[in-house]
Amino acid sequence: MASTNRPADPLAKGTIATAKQGFRDLFVWDQRVVVRNDYGEEHCEWQRPEPLKNPISLFAQLSLKDWLYFLVGFLAWTADAFDFHALSIQTTKLAAYYKQSNTNITTAITLTLLLRSIGAAFFGLAGDKFGRKWPMVLNMIILGLLQVATIYAKTFQQFLAVRSLFGLFMGGVYGNAIAMALENCPVNARGLMSGILQQGYSFGYVLAACVNLGVGGETNTWKIVFWVGAGFSIAVGFLRVLFPESKQFIEAKKAGHTQKGSGAFWAETKVMLAKEWKMCVYCIILMTWFNYYSHTSQDSYTTFMKQSKHLSSAGATRASILMKSGACVGGTILGYTSQWFGRRRTIICAALISGCLIPAWILPTTERGLSASGFMIQFFVQGAWGVIPIHLNELSPPAFRSSFVGITYQLGNMISSPSAQIVNAVAEATMITTSKGTKSPAYGPVMGVATAIIAIGIAVTTAVGPEKKGRHFEEAGPIGASLEIPKDIDNGSITEKAGAETVEIADTKRNDEKV
Template sequence: MDRMSTSLTEAKVAARTGPAEVAAWCALVALLDGFDTQAIAYVAPVLAEAWRVPAASFGLVFAAGLLGLTVGTLFVGPYADKVGRRPVIIASTLVFGGFALATAYANSVPQLLALRFLTGIGLGGAMPNLIALTSEVSSPATRARMVTIMFSGYPLGAVVGGVVSAALIGKYGWQVVFYLGGGLPLLIGLGLLLRLPESPSFGASTAAPAHAPVEAARSVVELFGVEFRRTTLLVWLAYFCTLLVIFTMTAWLPTLLKQKGMSVSVAIVTTALLNLGGVFGGALLSVATRRFHALSLIALSYAAAVGGIVVVASGDSAQLLMIATFLTGAGLVGSQLLMNGVVTELYPTRIRVTAVGWALGVGRVGTVAGPLIGGFFLSRGWGYLAMVAWMAVPAAVAAIAVLSLRRLKARTTGAH
């Protein structure tokens, strides 16, 4: 199909799809994204027993999936700045659905590692474009809140994955998680073809992508121009630290809690509460932005999450751990949801997906490093307290980075 006929098709789709429906479709993809990203952590304790392999060996499996996320976020996602949000979202959804479904047929750790990497590429390609498309169909006054609400689908998907895993793994086996996590995105992909429009901002600001790879590289360079350099570095530091902590906790907490003596179902539900807390925290923070500066709220929430991590590390009862995990997620995951919306306002349309994509990509470096660090610590005999407590340090660094970004934006605004 040539460029003109593609544009006409996209125009017809856009004419019958309003901003609320666009955000809903993006939220649905984000939900499936969260489900598939978290799925491997929920089945890891079961697979370790079934395949008779050490739990620490799943550190490489976690890292492989997250490395795929990094590749997709850095190199697939930003390509949409030149070819459009719609085709990249649809293609990415079909890719992660197909490889997630194939994961149900894995029978060894090497196969699992390869399939999680390929699934991750699709997951990573979708993420920044969901954020950018929702931002660009929203009004300036509601943009940050719409992105926060839309991307709440991601932690909600991880919660749904926890509920499904706890309820169905014992009855139908671990494969059922991937049957659902792969089959549903393939079905949703058909809906996206029919209903998801292209971004109006993209159509108005971008010429035909005759030299898309070259232009994409120039967009990355622009992130480090005089205007955006300090903003980019602080955003990247916050994303790296935040996603390192979130994914280390979600990857290893089910296994650590099981080793602490909890049942698999209780360990899964407790871990799911981290993301459920994130949905609650994101909604609360998005409302609070009507009265308070978003970056100030994010810094304060990160600081509160540090306290939550300490309680999770030192708590003994299941009830206390569940409450503390929920509140940690409200501060940590909720802040990250709002941060996604804030970042879209820091950069112009021409480099928005590149900016969000590379911020998420650098964050994904943290998601790869965190589970590997956790696996190393576990193999060295670290106990539950130390395995959780060390994550308070990068959470504190994220709070400092966002507070510095708030001060930088205040000085920049004052200078103008």
């Protein structure tokens, strides 16, 4: 964006004022952008969006090293999604294997989502404190080992226990992967790269569905899909070992943003929470809507096609693959478009269009019809999601990009964790007559009503929220590096407060200056 040098009012303070300002800004074509000067000071100005640039030219702005960081982050997020969807797309197989209902099997999905926020907090703070590399390596290898442990779970109780533990470590992937991938991208390429990056989730679903299609519909074949997922995760972990620490994290330290003791780390964390708690709450609410959005519209869709539309296992899997291919395309295109159209406007339009497509999504009875309608609705569902990685990075406190993004995302996951279980329970308690005259759980109506409510919720929440498009968050140092160091002029010492610690540093230049 080229600056118009037109100053804008600063970002509003207070919940009501922020909501009013955010809603008004939706109807102003020029965008309120947070600009950071050479002294680290931020101000707002109105900027007119530039026409979208050729994607090839945006790709060319990334160096080879930038691409490597991005691809490793993308693969980590893809492997994470593969491991999760290895369960959700095989619900009926696992129900037969453990002799449980579909609703009982989805308890594992609920437990996984419920515990992801704990892993996000631990590994996110570790990523912001120590760097992106080793927390991600540890995450990916343990995820692979837990996939293997799932295969050897003999009882349903063991299966649930392993999936709960899986959720703890799964939660740590998103924040570190997103921060590492996007902080190395040029500012005007971030919308496009955000859209591509987020679709690692959909791509992981597509890969898991392809493997599931390849192994066939026999009950015990679910284990093969989990073996593939285990190998994928462990391979990404070892791949990350081969690359150095994130460039921006290293450069921040070289520029003088040295990490201080644990006292400074927790002191700055407390300061951030005191200052940004409203932003934290807002992002958690937004991520709760978004996680309901994706899980409600996809986790039970394969089961819906099998039981309500009478598709074969292979036919339902093929339709699921095409559905998530639409997600990959939509997320990339709309994430790219958000660089010109604005983050919030893109999310709102995508959510409302997806709501309008719901009848076409659940009414078809053939594989082709369900594939086409699934493609279109996921184009807009994941199109809205494609904006989220960069939108959250821009809203987050700069030093906390890994932990803030990961924790808010996973807390939203935790709150929305019963989504698949709720859909299955309500659907199984409500029977409808299918096109073949048989009784079937009402998966279609339940998913349709729930998705419509969620789409409206996303549109309203986004409309009254803030936007900090174009923010230079990559210039911030690690947590604990930005605490102010006041100087005592009278005695010529510097007092550095880091938690409970106080360090007196003598000013050796004082006598020289007097001379």
